[in-house]
Amino acid sequence: MIITISGTPGTGKTSIARILAKLMGCKLVAINKFVDEHKLSEGKDKAGSKIVDVAKLKKEMEKHLKKFKDDIIIEGHLAHFLRADFCVVLRCDPMVLDKRLKKKAWRKAKIKENVQAEILDVILAEALANKKIKCLLELDNTMLAPKKCAKKILRLIKKAKPHRENVQWLKKYAKIISN
DSSP, rough: HHHHHEETSSHHHHHHHHHHHHTOOOOOEEHHHHHHTOOOOOOOOOOOOEEOOOHHHHHHHHHHTTTSSSOOEETTTTTGSSOEEEEEEOOOOHHHHHHHHHHOOOOHHHHHHHHHHHHHHHHHHHHOOTEEEEEEEEEESSSSHHHHHHHHHHHHHHHHHTTTOOOHHHHHHHHHHHO
């Protein structure tokens, strides 16, 4: 089984994926580390973020996945572009996300870009467009501790049904987008 965990930076992907991998006793692959190890970065954009050719990432990841016969979790903000039995898209209230990214000392422009992406459902829309995802799970983890979120994901995986919490930040935060 392949489980991908994606979401806007700051939504808790790494923490939750680590806990879930422990709970399931399976291998965890971090896309950022995978990109570095396989030299898939094509430089950096103006904001300092790695530029990754998603087609190359998919191709290299498929080669890597053939080595595994057990369950695997792949986490990262590009994970929703990959083939998956379950794709978890983590969501977070944009104001909470803003605070989390400020705590990480991110640049203002990068924080604004990511907050806007969360408001506009960018990652969810991309995941919904990926025909190689068998089951999509959307979770708002704004108020959930990472361990509780991981346990919730595990319960949803056992149900093997799509799950959408229909997060709609746009109605609440439309003014931020226009600034």
